[in-house]
Amino acid sequence: MIEETDEMNTEHDWTTTPITASLLRGVLDLERTERGVLPHRLPARARQQIPDGQLAMAESQPSGVRLAFRTRATAVELDVVATKRVYAGAPPRPDGVYELLVDGRLAGRASATEGDTLTIDMASGITQNRPGPVETLRFTGLPDDEKDVEIWLPHDETTQLAALRTNAPVHTPPPSGRKVWLHHGSSISHGSNAATPTGIWPALAAALGKVELVNMGFGGSALLDPFTARTMRDTPADMISVKIGINIVNTDLMRLRAFGPAVHGFLDTIRDGHPSTPLLVVSPIYCAIHENTPGPSALDPSAMSEGRLRFVATGDPAQSAAGKLTLTVIRDELARIVQQRAATDPNLHYLHGLDLYGEADHAELPLPDGLHPDPATHQRIGERFARLAFGGRPFTMENH
Structure with missing residues (x-):
């Protein structure tokens, strides 16, 4: 105050x-x-x-x-x-x-x-x-x-x-003249563990890219819901990104058989309203507990007894062979889907989540609760996204 x-x-x-x-x-x-x-x-x-x-x-x-x-x-x-x-x-x-x-x-x-x-x-x-x-x-x-x-x-x-x-x-302010970036993702995009609203990684990236942010990052809820896709379809935007994966794993929501068609359907719906808008699919950042272990996630009771909040993976890695999803599996599937679709959709692109935050970053800046980045990591992810997306091919600066 x-x-x-x-x-x-x-x-x-x-x-x-x-x-x-x-x-x-x-x-x-x-x-x-x-x-x-x-x-x-x-x-x-x-x-x-x-x-x-x-x-x-x-x-x-x-x-x-x-x-x-x-x-x-x-x-x-x-x-x-x-x-x-x-x-x-x-x-x-x-x-x-x-x-x-x-x-x-x-x-x-x-x-x-x-x-x-x-x-x-x-x-x-x-x-x-x-x-x-x-x-x-x-x-x-x-x-x-x-x-x-x-x-x-x-x-x-x-x-x-x-x-x-x-x-x-x-x-009422005049229009800023900046392009609109519509982004959808999980609690990491929502801003979990960031200290301030301008310190969440999408806000940091938007400031660096000089774009207007519409943030549809929903904690625990990037689950390929059709109503979310329809909302994105109907929302004006000059560039769109969807970060998919961690919530699918940590809720243990679906198997590989359902995941691929669900991703296709989500992208199809967005394309119904934005047929040629630059669209970037972003795979999950590094998360040690779910790299090769399926969900669901659960609170670690031993950490809770010490007054700390920490998550653990409760799935069985052996079940990946039967279609249970891990982050490694999801990254491979998203890369495959984007490559397949890009043959007829030249404005569709893929960004590997490990390029935003990988295993080496985890060694330096581990996720404090096992799932969510701290403020310094939000800063790093935002800067890297701005460089790779706004400074690269998907959302080139000349587009805005």
Whole structure:
């Protein structure tokens, strides 16, 4: 929180601006609630088909979503209702971070310490909701001139936006002129274990590539769902990437026989709406527990007893011969599928996940919980993706 100042008490100078879709980027739907608006990263039609609470929670967490406006304001207030997650038996989660950028440069951070509380028992799947208060975030000392302001919402904390106040009028920003990058992936793309919303690897890559990010990274939920593919089909984009694999393995969702046709179907649906848009298929980064061991993943009880969160693979490597999936198998299958399709789809490309984060990277920067990268690893993945995708053939800089 930023402390209140005399400037914040000059009530007659304040302007309240309705929060509408025109002030939000990276969002696909806005739900009106009793306390404001709730940004969604899947549209209402897709949300009606969500089969579990995990994806329902993940798509409502505003990873990559940001308010964007022009103003001379030197002070900004944002009223929010944050949803605080509490996992039974697990260490407390840090508060989500809101980052304010002025003309693309970080100018302030704040967190909501209170809000609604969602308690989750991962063993039983039972959840409990407790309503909490609206909290006001304050950013002061901004430059006294016309500027572009962005407020990036927490990537991992569902946030209702209740009110936006400024001490000068707010204007809808003109189009940035940047190309739109639509990306879909797992919790790694969602931003798990990153410290800030602009520190998730897709946001870092988008900043380096000078593109507008629409992030459909859904924790635990990159599962080749048809409604996700249809959403991507219907979402305007100049370049598209899909990162496929880890969730298929760690949920033990399907066997090799089903995986290949499911990938084809997912790509076919995207191509129905984007027949020639550059489309990049990205295979999984290195994850030691699932390289050659199938899922499902499970929490390590010994780590939990020590107050740490760590995952282990519970499958049998011998079952790969019967079609159970590992990351090694999935990388080979994705490379085969892309090579097959590229014969008639010259705008389809493949990026080997180990080029983003491989075994040598794991030795230097191991995944702290066995599945998710830390902030330094997000930085590395983002920089490498920007170099390989935006600086290479799939999304060449001359395209944008």
